[in-house]
Amino acid sequence: MNDNLKNQEAEELSLREMIEQYTRYWYFFVIGVLIALVLAFLYLRYTPQLYQSKATIIIKDEKTQSPLEMAAFSQFGSFLSRFKTNQIDNELAIFNSKRLISETVKELQLNIKYEVMGNIKTSELYGYRPFEVKFQSFDESFVDPIPVLYFKMLSESEFHLESEPLNISTNYSFGEQISLPFGVITVLPNLDDAEKFRGYKNKTILVSYNSVETVALRFQERVNILNTDAKSNVVELSIQTQNREKGEDFLNELVRQYNKDAVQDRNEIAKKTSAFIESRLQIITRELDSVETNKEDFKSTNRLTDIQAEAQITLENASEFNKRQLDVSTQMELSNTMIDYMKNADRDELLPANIGISNESVGSAVNNYNELILYRNKLLQTSTPKNPVVKSVNDQIAQMRSSILESLENSKNALRIAMKDLNMQENIISSKISQVPAKEKIFRGIERQQTIKEQLYLFLLQQREEASIALAATADRAKIVDSAYGPQEPVSPKKSLIYLGALLAGLLVPFGGIYSFNLLNTKVKGRKDVERHLKSIPIIGEIPKVQKGDSDLIKHNDQSIMAEAYRIFRTNLQYLFINKLEKNEEGKSLIVTSTIKGEGKTFVAFNLALTLALTGKKVVLVGADIRNPQLQRYLPEHLKAKKGLTEYIVYEDLQVADVVAQSEYNENLNIIVSGAIPPNPAELLMQKRTSTLVEELRKQYDYIILDTAPAMLVTDTILINKLADITLYVVRADYTDRRLLDFAKDAIEDGRLTNVAMVLNNVALNNFGYGNKYGYAYSREERSLLKRILNKQ
Incomplete structure (x- = not known):
């Protein structure tokens, strides 16, 4: 538990x-x-903010073919099905074509951009513009990019034009023709709103001109056209622009250009049909005039008035037959006419539609043939005849043309057989009316020819009127469901x-x-890092980082955070001596060491000595680091050359008093410096005189502190560790690598270092466990608000 x-x-x-x-x-x-x-x-x-504009349209279906028509043209039914399936995709391709977008850009003049210069960025002017630049003429041979023109309105009649590349900086009047290297322009003011016009005075307005093709390609990349539901003909158009009104105008104009293009295609078919009907009317009119003239001449010559009254009874029985014979003759005439037209007409021309041929499959095939011709023509606008798609469509056109001719020939042969049958029946009827005079027969033939020509003439007149109505009342291909609109908030x-x-x-x-x-960072940051590596070793002191401008030595009646930290360090050390030494009355010895150089062991040793001396105890600080002496920096200049530990060990006639120096910082503190640097430090420290010195010092001082060399770098500290009651191991925060703590751990576990206690030096205040962190300190210094926020001393 x-x-x-x-x-x-x-x-x-x-x-x-x-x-x-x-x-x-x-x-x-x-x-x-x-x-x-x-x-x-x-x-x-x-x-720049981007606004999204959307428009929704429905693309109307072409006239749907009946199952009977589809059965009649089953030989190319696969193509018709594929053509119907891809119809929406084809229309989407037309919407996104460069040709259609170029027309839209040209209509809205989007290739001319107006911007007003601000303090940091320029903003596009769309809608109201204080003036309009008219490009009266443009030099197509001008290769360089058109430079930006800088305008500044001076008054309602005058403006300033500037362009550094063109070396222009001149005042002009509105309406004046200005000749520039790339063409001639005229600037016209927009005075519809005088207040707005005055608002742009003395503001710099940039006008840039780009080719229609360049701008169209930019819009082509940004416009998005999508068939929202594959089962329907609903198409959604969207675009993102910096100006919402500009995006809406673009989409609306794009739909208008699409409808205009579709109407032009349909009108082209209607015009071809009208031209064909007019040519046939002229022929039929001449033939009808000839028949009527023959009838008139025949009656005049033979003095006939009402021959039919004589054969009324016989002719009533044959009336139904005559009607059938008349219909067959009319269809044969129309079939021959259509065949002659197709043989003589150019293969790239559209075929006349709805001319009265009773074979509905032929009429449907002609309509599909014309749609395919138009589709091929649109492809040629953006590609070459060598394009595989164009070649495929040409093959399909040729196939359909051959099929239409074959169907017309088959229809004509069927009509010829029917006429032959009708002629046989006519002979039978003629035998029944053999009593009718030969003149009646001739007259009847003339009337029959007249009736045929009259019906054909009336039929062509009717078709001409229908073609004229279709030409005048061609409906738009795209029905607008929602005109272009967009939210007030930008999408990006x-x-x-x-x-x-x-x-x-x-x-x-x-x-x-x-x-x-x-x-x-692998450096020791605080107490927790040491405790994690050395769990069983106590930390008896945390020395705060010396702040800039603060003293690094403990003074009498010192109330700083550092002084309080050393007092806590001293107290913990006293309890440690009680536990370790019990009632030993002799002086207590300490070794101060570290892992590597620079961790502050000399600094800690000297301040600890000062703190102990402040209690009235006699303290001696021994510079046992004879390889790299540092203790002499705490002595006055005249004592730095005094004999020290090295001389005491070497010269046996020297006494303790000969090497002890009085510290100027406290009367209870004496210092024994390291002395001269020997060639054999390790062997020298192993001499008996080293332990003799410590024994002598125990008798004279309450605390003997030995400032030794780094334990990992040299063996000196390990050799004299047995002389100390307590080993203080200094670790410096933000300096000592955490991995070096493993050396201290191994040295303690191996017994090379005994009675070890850790001292953490250079602790930042935000990691410091005492003092101002909890608002309790002797110091009364006033700190700035920033320092209090950052918890800095």
Whole structure:
């Protein structure tokens, strides 16, 4: 149960420490969020906003073919089915064609861009413009890009034009023709709204000209045309532009240009049909005039008045037969006419439609043939005859033309057989009316020819009127469901997402920085790092980092954080001596060492000596680091050359008093410097005189502190460790690598270092366990608000 509680507490401490790694730098997160939000604001302020405009249309179906027609043309039914399936895709391709978009750009003059210059960015002018630049003429041979023209309105009649590439900076009058290297322009003022016009005075307005093709390609990349439902003909058009009104105008004009293009295609068929009917009417009119003249001459010559009254009874029985014979003759005439036209006409021309041929399959095939011709012509506008798609369509056209001719020939042969049968029946009827005079027979033939020509003439007149009506009343191909519209709010950039992203970035960047720093930083940061590696070794002192401008030595009546830390260090040391030495009345010896150079062992040793001396105890500080002496920097200049530990060991006639120097910082503190640097430091420290010195010092002083060499670099400290009651092992925060603590752990476990206690030096105040962190200190110094926020001394 106790083990579970300990594990739970350890996990809670580990989680709390992890959180504290970031919360102690909370001001970085606040600053990061503020900077990110400011950057987001500036980004939103100066990034062009994009508005989305949408339009919805329905593409109308062509006249649906009946099952009978489809059965009649089953030989190319697969193509017709594929053509019907791909109809919407073809129309979408037309919508997104460069040709149609170029017409839209040209109609709206989108290739001429007007912008007003601001303090930081320029904004496009669309809708109201204070003036309009008319390009009266343009030199197509001008190769260089058209430079931007800078206009500034001076008054309602005058403006200033400037262009550095063209070396122009001149005042002009509105309406004046201006000759430029690329052409002639005229600037016309827009005075419809005088107040708006005056608002643009003295503002710089940029006018840039681009080719229609270049602008069309840009719009072609941005416009999105989508068939929302494969089962329907509903098409949605959308585009994103910096100006919502511009996007709406573009989509509406694109639909209008599409309808205009579709109407032109249908009118072309109607015009071809009308021309064919007119040519046939002229022929039929001449033939009808000839028949009527023959009838008149026949009656005049033979003095006939009402021959039919004589054969009324016989003719009534044959009336139904005559009607059939008349219909067959008419159809034969139309079939022959259509065949002659197809043989004589160019293969790329459209065929006349709806001329009265009773064979409905032929009429349907002609309509499909004309649609295929138009489709081929549109492909040729954007490709060459060598294009595989164009070749495929040409093959299909040839196939359909051959099929139509074959169907007409078959229809003509069927009519010829029917006529032959009718002629046989006519002979039978003629035998029954043999009593009718020969003149009646001749007259009847003339009337029959007249009737045929009259019916054909009336039929062609009717078809001409229908073609004229179709030409005048051609409906739009695209029915507008919703005209172009768009929301008032821009679709990009989205403020909420930008601010949310900025907020997350403002938090994540400091978090990532701190995480990366902690991940890559292998230095000891605080007490917890030492405790994790050396769990059984006590930490009896935490020495705060010396702040800039503060003294690094403990003074009499010192009330600083450092002085209080050394007092706590001294108290913990006293309790450690009680546990270790019990009632030993002799002086207590300490060794101060570290792992490597630079961890502050001399600094800690000297301040510890001062702190102990402040209690009235006699303290001696021995410079046992005879390889790299550092203790002499705490002595006055005249004592730095005094004999020290090295001389005492070498010269046996020297006494303790000969090497002891009085410290100027405290009367209870004496110092024995290292002396001259010997060639054999390790062997020298192994001499008996070293232990003799410590024994002598125990009799004269309450505390003997030996400042030794780094334990990992040299063996000196290991050799004299037995002379110390306590070994103080100094670790410097933000300097000592955590991996070096493994050396101290191994040395303690192996017994090379005994009675070890850890001292953590150079601890930052935000990692410091005492003093101002909890608002309790002797110091009364006033700190600035920023220092109090950042918890800095």
